[in-house]
Amino acid sequence: xxxxxxxxxxxxxxxxxxxxxxxxxxxxxxxxxxxxxxxxxxxxxxxxxxxxxxxxxxxxxxxxxxxxxxxxxxxxxxxxxxxxxxxxxxxxxxxxxxxxxxxxxxxxxxxxxxxxxxxxxxxxxxxxxxxxxxxxxxxxxxxxxxxxxxxxxxxxxxxxxxxxxxxxxxxxxxxxxxxxxxxxxxxxxxxxxxxxxxxxxxxxxxxxxxxxxxxxxxxxxxxxxxxxxxxxxxxxxxxxxxxxxxxxxxxxxxxxxxxxxxxxxxxxxxxxxxxxxxxxxxxxxxxxxxxxxxxxxxxxxxxxxxxxxxxxxxxxxxxxxxxxxxxxxxxxxxxxxxxxxxxxxxxxxxxxxxxxxxxxxxxxxxxxxxxxxxxxxxxxxxxxxxxxxxxxxxxxxxxxxxxxxxxxxxxxxxxxxxxxxxxxxxxxxxxxxxxxxxxxxxxxxxxxxxxxxxxxxxxxxxxxxxxxxxxxxxxxxxxxxxxxxxxxxxxxxxxxxxxxxxxxxxxxxxxxxxxxxxxxxxxxxxxxxxxxxxxxxxxxxxxxxxxxxxxxxxxxxxxxxxxxxxxxxxxxxxxxxxxxxxxxxxxxxxxxxxxxxxxxxxxxxxxxxxxxxxxxxxxxxxxxxxxxxxxxxxxxxxxxxxxxxxxxxxxxxxxxxxxxxxxxxxxxxxxxxxxxxxxxxxxxxxxxxxxxxxxxxxxxxxxxxxxxxxxxxxxxxxxxxxxxxxxxxxxxxxxxxxxxxxxxxxxxxxxxxxxxxxxxxxxxxxxxxxxxxxxxxxxxxxxxxxxxxxxxxxxxxxxxxxxxxxxxxxxxxxx
Amino acid sequence: xxxxxxxxxxxxxxxxxxxxxxxxxxxxxxxxxxxxxxxxxxxxxxxxxxxxxxxxxxxxxxxxxxxxxxxxxxxxxxxxxxxxxxxxxxxxxxxxxxxxxxxxxxxxxxx
Numbered sequence: 001x002x003x004x005x006x007x008x009x010x011x012x013x014x015x016x017x018x019x020x021x022x023x024x025x026x027x028x029x030x031x032x033x034x035x036x037x038x039x040x041x042x043x044x045x046x047x048x049x050x051x052x053x054x055x056x057x058x059x060x061x062x063x064x065x066x067x068x069x070x071x072x073x074x075x076x077x078x079x080x081x082x083x084x085x086x087x088x089x090x091x092x093x094x095x096x097x098x099x100x101x102x103x104x105x106x107x108x109x110x111x112x113x114x115x116x117x118x119x120x121x122x123x124x125x126x127x128x129x130x131x132x133x134x135x136x137x138x139x140x141x142x143x144x145x146x147x148x149x150x151x152x153x154x155x156x157x158x159x160x161x162x163x164x165x166x167x168x169x170x171x172x173x174x175x176x177x178x179x180x181x182x183x184x185x186x187x188x189x190x191x192x193x194x195x196x197x198x199x200x201x202x203x204x205x206x207x208x209x210x211x212x213x214x215x216x217x218x219x220x221x222x223x224x225x226x227x228x229x230x231x232x233x234x235x236x237x238x239x240x241x242x243x244x245x246x247x248x249x250x251x252x253x254x255x256x257x258x259x260x261x262x263x264x265x266x267x268x269x270x271x272x273x274x275x276x277x278x279x280x281x282x283x284x285x286x287x288x289x290x291x292x293x294x295x296x297x298x299x300x301x302x303x304x305x306x307x308x309x310x311x312x313x314x315x316x317x318x319x320x321x322x323x324x325x326x327x328x329x330x331x332x333x334x335x336x337x338x339x340x341x342x343x344x345x346x347x348x349x350x351x352x353x354x355x356x357x358x359x360x361x362x363x364x365x366x367x368x369x370x371x372x373x374x375x376x377x378x379x380x381x382x383x384x385x386x387x388x389x390x391x392x393x394x395x396x397x398x399x400x401x402x403x404x405x406x407x408x409x410x411x412x413x414x415x416x417x418x419x420x421x422x423x424x425x426x427x428x429x430x431x432x433x434x435x436x437x438x439x440x441x442x443x444x445x446x447x448x449x450x451x452x453x454x455x456x457x458x459x460x461x462x463x464x465x466x467x468x469x470x471x472x473x474x475x476x477x478x479x480x481x482x483x484x485x486x487x488x489x490x491x492x493x494x495x496x497x498x499x500x501x502x503x504x505x506x507x508x509x510x511x512x513x514x515x516x517x518x519x520x521x522x523x524x525x526x527x528x529x530x531x532x533x534x535x536x537x538x539x540x541x542x543x544x545x546x547x548x549x550x551x552x553x554x555x556x557x558x559x560x561x562x563x564x565x566x567x568x569x570x571x572x573x574x575x576x577x578x579x580x581x582x583x584x585x586x587x588x589x590x591x592x593x594x595x596x597x598x599x600x601x602x603x604x605x606x607x608x609x610x611x612x613x614x615x616x617x618x619x620x621x622x623x624x625x626x627x628x629x630x631x632x633x634x635x636x637x638x639x640x641x642x643x644x645x646x647x648x649x650x651x652x653x654x655x656x657x658x659x660x661x662x663x664x665x666x667x668x669x670x671x672x673x674x675x676x677x678x679x680x681x682x683x684x685x686x687x688x689x690x691x692x693x694x695x696x697x698x699x700x701x702x703x704x705x706x707x708x709x710x711x712x713x714x715x716x717x718x719x720x721x722x723x724x725x726x727x728x729x730x731x732x733x734x735x736x737x738x739x740x741x742x743x744x745x746x747x748x749x750x751x752x753x754x755x756x757x758x759x760x761x762x763x764x765x766x767x768x769x770x771x772x773x774x775x776x777x778x779x780x781x782x783x784x785x786x787x788x789x790x791x792x793x794x795x796x797x798x799x800x801x802x803x804x805x806x807x808x809x810x811x812x813x814x815x
Numbered sequence: 816x817x818x819x820x821x822x823x824x825x826x827x828x829x830x831x832x833x834x835x836x837x838x839x840x841x842x843x844x845x846x847x848x849x850x851x852x853x854x855x856x857x858x859x860x861x862x863x864x865x866x867x868x869x870x871x872x873x874x875x876x877x878x879x880x881x882x883x884x885x886x887x888x889x890x891x892x893x894x895x896x897x898x899x900x901x902x903x904x905x906x907x908x909x910x911x912x913x914x915x916x917x918x919x920x921x922x923x924x925x926x
Contacts, residue, residue, distance in 0.1 A: 521831070521849050522870040524878030524885070547831040551869040551880040559880055563866045809834035809845060810822040812917070 009316035010307065011096055013086045013251065015040025017049055018280025019112025019298040020068060024302030027076060033308060038073070040082040044136055050293050051159070055179075056139050056167030057326075057804040058514070063213045089255040091273055092369075103307065106276060108307055111252055111263060113244035115281035115291075117774075120155075124217030127239075133164040133242045142240065142451040146171035149237035153177075153226055154216055157184040160325060161242035165206055166326045168240070170514065176207040176234050178214055178226070180243075188322045188333035189371055192350070196357050196373045197331055209234065247282045247289055262289045274545030279303045285315060292320055297429040321383045321426050323376070328516025330435035332379035335386050336361045336369030337426040344368070345643055349400045360400060363529065365393040378402035380463060384422055424470065425463045435467060437536055445566040447471065457506075486525035488517050493529065493746035500530075500537050508534065508545060521601065529747035532634070536742050537783040550634035553804060556792045558616055561609065564616060567593075567606040568631035569621055573641045573659035573679075575601025591617050591799040601638030601676065603629055615806050618793035627791040630667065632750070636738075637676045639663040640688065644681035644698070653698035655681035658727055665731055666738060668789040669781070672754075674747040690718045693741075693751040694734050699723075703730050707763065708755030709738055716752040722768045734776045736767055739781035821909065821913040825851065826911065833868040833877070835868050840917055843904060844868035848875060853906045854888040855915055861886075861899025 008166040010026075012019050015038055023036060040046070047065045054060040073080040081098075088097045095105040104744065117132035119125055129149075131141045142164070145152070150173060154165040157179030169175045177184075183194035198208055213229035216237065225235040258264040258272040260282030269277050270349050279299040281290055282713040290296060295317050305313035321334035339361060347360045355375065360382065361369030366389050370382040381403040382575060392399055395406040420433030421733035438444060438453045447468055451457050459466045484490050491499075496515060505511045511530050512522055522530065527548035534542040546554045557565035569584065584604055588596050594608035609617060621627075631637060639662050644655030659679040666677070678687040689695025695718050697704045702725040706718035721737065724730055735769035740763065745754040755763060767774045828834045828847040835858055836843045844858040844867045852875070858868050865881030875888045885894040891903040905916040 074820040518873060523873045524883065525875070527871060527873060547829060548871065550871070555869075557864075559869065561863070561881065563864070563869075584906075804827065804829070804834065809827055809836050811837040811914075812820055812822070812839065 002360035008033060008107040009032040009105060010036045010108045010110065011104055012036065012038045012110045012112060013089075013096065013115055014110075014280070014282075015042070015046050015080070015082065016112060016114045016280060016292070017046070017067070018114070018300055019110060019410065020046045021129055021297060021300035022112065022279050022303045022307075023076075023078070024068075024112060025300050026307050029304055029310075031310040034108070036077070037079040037081065039084070039086050039098070041085055042082070042135060042137075044082075047136070052133070052136070052139050053163035053167055055136075056133075056142060056164065057170055058167075059499075060501065062136060086251065089251055089276075090257050091276070093363055094275065094573070106275075108277065110303070110307075111271070111276065111278040111282060112280045113248040113251060113282045115247050117241065118244040118246050119241055120243065122214060122216055124219060124223065127217055127223045128221060129219070129223035129237060130239045130241065132216060132239050133160055134245075138240075142168060142170070142238065145238040146173050150174055151176075151236045152233050152238040152240065153236035154240045154242060155179075155209070156224075156242035156244070157181070158242065158244075159188065159322060161187060162201070162324060163326060164240045164242050166201070166204075166329075168238070169204070169206055173238070174210060175205075176205075176236065177201075177723070178209045178212045178228070178234065180213055181209075182211050183210075183772070184210070185324075185331075185333075188337070189331065189373075190359060191335045193333075193357055193359070193371045194374045196352075196355055197329070198374075200329055200355060201326075219746070237442050245281060245291055247284070249282060252278070260287075260436070262286050265315075267302075267316075268306050269299055269315055270306065276607040277303050277306065285317065288317065290317075292322065294318055294320055294423075294426070294429050319383070319387055321379065323379070323426060330374055330376040331371070332370065332372040332376035333707055334370050334379070334383045335367075337371055338369070347396075347400045358400060362392070362396065365391050365396065367392055377465070380424070380426070380466060381628070383426070384418070387423070388419075412605075424466050425454075430454050430456040432470065435470050436474055439471060445475060449704060456781060485529055486523055488512075488519045488523050488526050491515055496530070497533050497537075500533050506534065508548060532672065532747050533672060536784075540787040552771065553634070554802075555611065555614065555655060556628055556630075556632060556796065557609070557611075558632040562608075563611075564607075565609045565611060566631070567597060567609050567614070567617055567621075568603055568629040569626040569722075570629035570663075571603040572663050573639055573656050575641075575660065577658060580624060580626060583621065583626060586615055587620045590620065593617075599631070599638075601631075602640050603631075603638065605631070612806050613807075615797050615799070615803075620796035622791070622794050622797050628793040633670070634673050635670050635675070636663070636666045636668070639666075640676070640692070642677040642679075642681045642686040644679075648681055650684060651681035651698070652700050653681060654701065655679040655687065655696075655698050658696065658703075658730065659687075661727060662734055663733065665735060665785075669738065669742070669785060670788065671738065672743050672747050673750045675741075675751065692718070696730055696734070698756065701725070703727075705730060705733050705737075708751045708760065710750060710752035712750075714752070716756075719755060721760075721764060732774065732778050733767060735781045737763070739777040739784070740766060742781075742784075743777075818918065822913050822915050824907055825853065825908055825913060827913075828853070831872045832866050833842050833870075833872065835866075836915065838915075838917055842866075842868075843915070845906065845913065845915070846872055848872060848888070851908075852888075853908050853913060855886070855904040855906045856886070856891050857902040857904070859901060860884055861893055861901050862897065867901060907923060 021455045046067050048067050051060055051065040079640045084100050086096045087099050095101050095103050117134045131138045152173045153176045154161050155178045165177045183191050184198050214226050215229045216227045217223050218225045223239050225233055227233050249259045249263055252263040253259045263271055263278045263282050263424045265271055265278050265283045265285050271278050280296055298318050299315055302313045302315040324331040343363055345362045349358045356374035358372045367385045372379055399406045418432050422432045424430055424432050435454050435456050444450050450467055457467045469727050483492055485493055505514055510529050531545050531548040551559050591613050593606045597605045599605050604803055626708045639659040641656045641659035645651035645653055675693045677694045678692040680687040680689045680691040681698050689697050691709040695706040704723050707721045709718035710716045741751055823850050826890045828891050831849050833846045842858040846854045858866050860867055860879040862884045863881055865879040866918045867877050867879055869880045870877040872913050876885050878885050886901055891901040907914040
C-alpha cells in the first residue's frame with residue numbers, strides 16, 4: 001500500500017482528449033504512482049471532440065460523446081477542477097497558480113491546453129451569429145441558429161468545415177461553403193477527388209464558393225452575410241469559421257518554455273523543462289503541429305509511459321489517414337496525394353459515371369499514398385500496407401482493384417493475419433489487439449457490444465465489417481450481423497429504429513434523407529418496415545402511409561391467389577351469437593360469397609370476395625355490430641379461448657371472459673408481425689396456449705402467462721413468463737409484453753424468433769424484475785391504443801376513407 | 816391506327832399508387848409514380864397473374880402483391896432474376912388529363 005504522501009503529484013492543465021488519454025494510459029500502467037489534479041476550462045466533463053460533428057448531425061447526443069463522466073474522476077481519485085483555470089506556472093517553485101489565487105504544487109506537470117480555432121482578423125468577426133466549430137458551446141449556438149434562422153455560411157472547405165456544413169444542411173438550413181483554395185480538402189484530396197466530392201455535395205444541396213477570400217462580415221448586431229474579396233456577397237444568418245487551429249501556448253510561453261508555433265517537445269514528450277510534459281494540439285514535435293486524433297493517442301501513450309518511469313518510450317508520428325464523417329459520402333485519404341518526383345508512380349482507377357475514383361501512389365514497390373472517393377472499403381487495407389511498408393510488387397498489377405482482387409497477400413487484411421497493432425478503427429484509434437483483448441476479457445459476442453466497450457466502429461462505422469470479422473475470428477462463431485433492411489441501405493433494422501428515435505425522424509422521406517438511403521423512393525421491402533417503425537415510435541403524430549402498406553393492410557382484406565379477397569369478421573374470444581351468425585349468413589347469401597369456412601382462430605372466413613364488393617359487405621356487417629378481425633394485418637389476430645369454468649368440469653377461471661377482455665384491449669394495434677393469443681381454462685390447455693405468441697393458462701392459484709410460442713413453420717413451445725393472481729395483472733403483463741415486442745422486435749419478426757434472439761431471460765428482466773419498466777411499457781401501449789382502435793371497415797364502408805380504392809378509374813367499352 | 820381515349824385525371828390516382836381501367840382488352844393498371852410519371856400495364860403479373868395495381872410502387876417499379884415479383888413500369892419486364900413481361904400500353908398526360916391508347920405499345924423492347 002502506497003501512502004498518498006508518497007505519491008508524486010501530477011498536475012494536468014487541460015481536460016481534453018489528449019490530456020485525459022494520457023491520464024488513462026498512466027493509470028493503466030501505474031495506478032498508484034501519482035496523486036492527480038486536473039484543471040479544465042470548459043464546465044463539462046471530458047468529451048470526444050471529434051464527435052462534435054456527429055452531435056451537430058443529430059447522430060449522437062452530448063451525453064453520448066462524454067468520455068469520462070464526473071463519477072469517473074471520483075472513482076479514480078482524481079481531483080477535477082473546472083471553472084478556476086490555471087493562470088500561471090511557477091517553474092522555480094514547481095507550482096501552478098489559478099485565477100482565484102490558489103496554488104497547487106507539482107512534481108510532474110502535464111500541459112494539454114489544446115488549441116483554439118483560427119479566427120481571421122476581419123471586421124465584424126465578433127458579431128452575434130459568427131461562431132467557430134470547436135466545442136460544445138459552438139454546437140449549441142449552431143443548433144439554436146438552425147431553429148430560428150435559415151441561411152448559413154461556412155468558411156473553410158476542409159474536413160471540419162464540410163462536416164459543419166453538412167450538419168447544418170441536415171438541420172434544414174441553406175448552406176454555402178466558402179473556401180480559399182480552388183479545391184476542397186486540398187490537404188487530403190487531389191483535385192480530381194475533390195471535384196467528385198464537390199459534385200456529390202452539390203447534388204445534396206450545398207452551395208460552393210471556391211477561390212473565395214472572405215473580406216468582411218456584414219450586419220450590425222447580428223451577422224447578415226459576408227463579402228468576398230471579388231465583391232460577391234453571400235447572405236447568411238449564421239457564419240461558421242472552420243479554417244484551422246492555433247495551438248494554445250500562452251501559459252508555456254509566459255513561464256519561459258521553448259515555444260514556436262506550438263510548445264516544443266522532444267521524442268519523450270517532454271518540454272524544455274524536464275519536469276514539464278506536453279501532449280496534444282498544443283505541442284510542436286520536429287516542426288510539426290497536430291490536428292488529427294491518431295498522433296494524439298500515440299503522444300498520450302508515450303507520455304504516460306515516461307511518467308510511469310519507462311525511459312525507452314519515444315514518439316514517432318504515425319502515418320495519417322482521413323475519412324469524412326458524412327453519412328453516405330465516402331472519402332478516404334492517407335499519405336501522399338500524388339507523385340512528388342520521378343521515383344513515385346501513380347496508379348489511377350476512375351469511373352466517373354458512378355463517382356468512384358481511387359489513386360494509389362507507389363514508390364519502390366511500397367504504397368505511400370491513397371486517395372479514394374465513392375467506394376472506400378479498401379481504405380483500411382491500403383493504409384495498413386502503407387504503415388507496414390509491405391512490398392506490393394507481386395500484386396502491383398491489380399492492387400488498384402482492392403484487397404479482394406489483389407488477394408490478401410502477405411499481411412493482408414484477413415483479421416487473423418493482422419498484427420496486434422494494426423489499426424482497425426481510424427476514427428477512434430483502436431487497434432486489433434485492443435479489440436481482441438476486449439472480446440476475450442469481457443466475453444463479447446455482438447458488434448454493438450464491441451462498439452460499446454472499445455469504441456471501435458462507433459463513429460463513421462466504415463470499419464464495422466472488419467470488427468465483425470475480428471469478432472468471428474476470436475469467438476469462432478459467425479456474428480449475428482445486423483443485416484441490411486434491403487438494398488436501399490446498408491443499415492440494419494435496429495440501427496434505423498434507433499436513429500428514428502434519437503434523431504426524432506418523423507417521416508419516411510426524412511428517414512431516407514437522414515440515413516443516406518440509396519434510392520429516393522425506397523422499395524417494397526423497406527417502405528412497410530419504416531412505416532411501421534414510424535407508427536410505433538410516434539403514435540398520434542405520424543400519419544400511416546397507405547402507399548407503404550402491403551395490399552392486405554391497405555384494403556383491410558386478405559388478397560387470395562385469384563386476386564379476390566377474404567373477409568374475416570372479429571369474433572371476440574371466439575364467442576358469437578345467433579344474431580351475428582345470421583348476419584354473416586345473410587351477407588354471404590346477399591353478396592354470393594363463394595366459400596364460407598371456419599378458421600383456426602375460432603372465427604368465420606368469407607372467401608372469394610371481389611374488391612368492389614368489400615365496402616358493401618363491410619357496411620352490412622357493421623350494421624350488425626360486427627367489425628374487422630384484422631385477419632390480414634401484422635396486428636392482433638385472434639384470442640382463442642376454451643369455455644372455462646362457466647361450463648367445463650375442469651375449468652378453474654373464466655378463460656372465455658378473460659380472452660374477450662384481452663382481445664378488446666389489444667385489438668387494432670399494429671405489430672412487427674401478426675400476433676395470436678390464447679387463454680386456456682386449465683392446464684389441459686384446450687386453447688393451445690403454449691404455441692401462441694402470448695398464452696394464458698388458468699390454474700387454481702391464478703394465471704400462468706407464457707410467451708413466444710408458434711404453431712407455424714417452425715413449431716416452438718412458449719417460455720414461461722410469470723404467474724399472476726388477477727385478470728388486471730394478466731392484462732398489464734400481456735400489454736407490456738406486446739409493447740416490448742412492438743418497440744424492439746424487427747419488422748416481420750414473429751415473437752418466437754424474437755424471444756429466441758434476445759433470450760427469454762432478458763424479457764423476464766424487463767417485465768417481471770423491473771416493475772417500473774413494465775408499467776411504463778403498459779402506459780405507452782395504452783397511449784398508442786388511443787390512436788389505433790378505430791374500425792377500419794367502418795371508415796371505409798361509409799366512403800369516408802380511400803373510396804377510390806374500390807372503384808375503377810374508368811370503364812372503356814368496346815366500340 | 817392510334818386511338819387515344821381519355822380516362823380521367825392525374826389527380827385521381829394516388830401518388831405512388833395505381834387505379835384500374837376496365838377495357839375490352841382486359842383490366843389495365845394505370846400507375847402514378849412519385850415524380851408524376853404515368854404508366855399503364857395489363858393488370859396481370861407475368862408470374863401468376865397477380866393484380867399489379869395492388870402492388871407497392873417505388874421509383875419506376877411495382878412489386879406484385881402475390882409473390883413479390885418486381886416489374887419495371889416503363890417496359891413491363893420483370894426485374895432479374897425473374898423473367899417475364901407484363902403487356903404495356905401507351906399513356907399521355909395533357910394538362911392533368913390522362914389519355915390511354917389501347918393499341919399494343921410499339922416500343923415493347925425487352926429481352
